[in-house]
Ligand code: CP
């Protein structure tokens with residue numbers, strides 16, 4: 001049996017990623033007709049969350065319902081995983097009953113272990129290292145608003161976190177230039193920077209970095225799991241807020257994205273989500289459409 005997982009963007013070819021985004025746009029336009037067809041009737045997704053979520057949980061659960069299937073929320077506090085049952089055993093048992101599994105966890109290696117022992121597709125719904133589902137929605141949003149992102153200048157402002165590292169993978173897979181602007185000590189992994197040096201560079205000054213950008217993206221300063229560093233990070237990132245003055249330096253038709261949840265007054269100024277360049281609500285909604293297309297792709301490609 002061939003099983004296709006989606007642990008990072010690198011699990012798909014550039015052509016497959018384009019195909020998924022194209023299909024997501026199509027599914028968005030034909031939402032009611034596809035729900036009526038119920039193409040994945042009797043298909044069950046397990047959703048394992050070891051961290052909080054609003055968008056990811058609701059988009060996967062609603063998406064499965066709209067495809068005619070069912071989604072099951074699994075909290076580690078309620079299943080034996082939380083009492084020490086090994087992830088390998090959990091993977092074998094879950095995948096013997098489910099058709100597809102989505103996982104949000106801490107260490108990326110935990111997700112990899114689960115995928116290794118799963119006989120059905122596993123989707124990364126965020127780890128400490130990557131958040132590839134969000135990138136599908138972001139790339140869909142850019143495509144809908146401005147067309148191809150190929151050759152564009154994308155600027156990541158802030159922490160070199162899971163979102164930043166997925167943007168790095170996206171730079172290669174979608175062929176755009178990525179500038180990362182962050183304080184010293186908050187860069188993404190060195191190995192990734194080395195491997196992707198023809199697509200990605202670090203520029204310390206945020207005002208230099210965003211000049212003539214086509215897309216500016218940011219995220220919280222303290223990701224889930226880093227809450228105890230909040231005060232230290234607020235100081236370190238003080239010069240890295242995305243605000244109106246920073247967006248003024250970008251191209252006239254530039255876009256602003258944020259995966260949400262956002263902290264107004266920290267990584268963004270108070271009204272930035274309502275800025276004319278902001279497409280954050282469209283971006284959030286596209287999680288639903290992009291993931292439905294991803295589910296369809298993985299189920300059809302695994303047999
Ligand atoms: N952007 C995102 O993944 O949001 P949630 O944490 O609410 O799922």
Ligand code: NVA
Nearest residue numbers: 161219223224259260
């Ligand atoms: N970087 C954030 C993304 C949340 C969707 C976190 O990991 O908390």
